[in-house]
Amino acid sequence: MSCTSNPFWHDPTKNELILKGIVTAENKHTDVPISIWMESFDQYTITDSDGNFSIPINNSQSGTGHISGPVKIYFFIYNYNLDSATVFFTNGELSKDQTDFSTNGDLIKRVELTKILSGEMEFQLLENRFYDQDTVLLTFDG
Template sequence: MRRCFLYFFILAIMLLLPRCTHNPFDDDKISSNMAKISGRVLLGDDKSPEIVHVWLEGFDLTTHPDAQGNFSFLLPSPSLQPYGGLTGSFKIFFFMADYKLDSATVMVKNGQLLTNHGDIDENGHLRYLKILPKKLRIFLSVSPDTAIEDSTNSLLLELRIEATADTVFIHYPDRSPGPLSILFIKNLSDTTQPVKIFEGSPFASAAPMLTDSVSINPLFWYDGVTLADLDLPKGTYQIIPFFVIDHKKVPADLLDNIGRLIDKPTLQFLDVPTYRRGGTFIIVESGNK
């Protein structure tokens, strides 16, 4: 009886074994002429997903969702891919600096999408909706929010940064007042005007970067900037403080896809998808306040 039982047990294992070791890349019957990958991604706090950086590794393809979060990729022809067509498992990454990183798995054989494998269904669509949780809140208060052109008065700045749950690390110039030592000032009234980079602390752009940890208990920084030093004409402006949200878990190739100088006080820093609140103020002509 024992010998009979053992025989059937071994037979059952042998029948199951091929299923456990099945490799879709070795199955010539699994193929697809589909080149389009689509899906949907949203932000956990209901902000518009239009600035989410959606990146497909291996192919180095980038796209951004529409207002409803829908996105799509079109794979290049296999003849335009390395080695005449890539084969393997690749990740689609969903990146926002102030939200948690997420990804989905895509399988490709000889440069063509394998549908109904990984996180892709039979129609080439992502099986599940992606929702990115917020991890860091950023708020900059500017007072007063309206000032007179050519005034010698100052703008008072209060920067508040807090994590939503887990600790988040940030990096900023080792100069007082920290993240407020370098400011990017955008003209919202006339976007053709160049962004002004203002250094409130001498040699801040050449200073080493200091690392700080942010928890659910907010951190605050304060500073004052004179309007004469800013030298701005009338218009509506936004101030963006320079600090880098740690992204050690983000693939280096994804970051390079955005820009190689995104961690530096250059205009590429503004290309990093981030939601910030506040920071706006208006300059009016004398007598119009």
């Protein structure tokens, strides 16, 4: 929790920074939420059923003052390739020069995680028992 106002004199109110966007699995193939982790802040969240996420940044200060520079945000779901985006800070605020996020914290492009491995197994049995003429077919994509 962080302060957004000063109780002793009238400093301008500090706006809470929020990063948000949409992350989905390839072909929206799974209903499992995607994990999102923001390094340096150790913030973690998951997507909702439509792939939306929101990460409030309550404290953009480090032990030595306001954070400046790039911070990676990682997107992960089991059996899918890891992806990431970078957000840039200047003196604890979102920088004007961004590559993956807008200056108000919106992810510019939807992230779609690609599946690492998928497959199917098919049995073609002549009867209810295996014989040497029976076929087992394994197919893997990825």
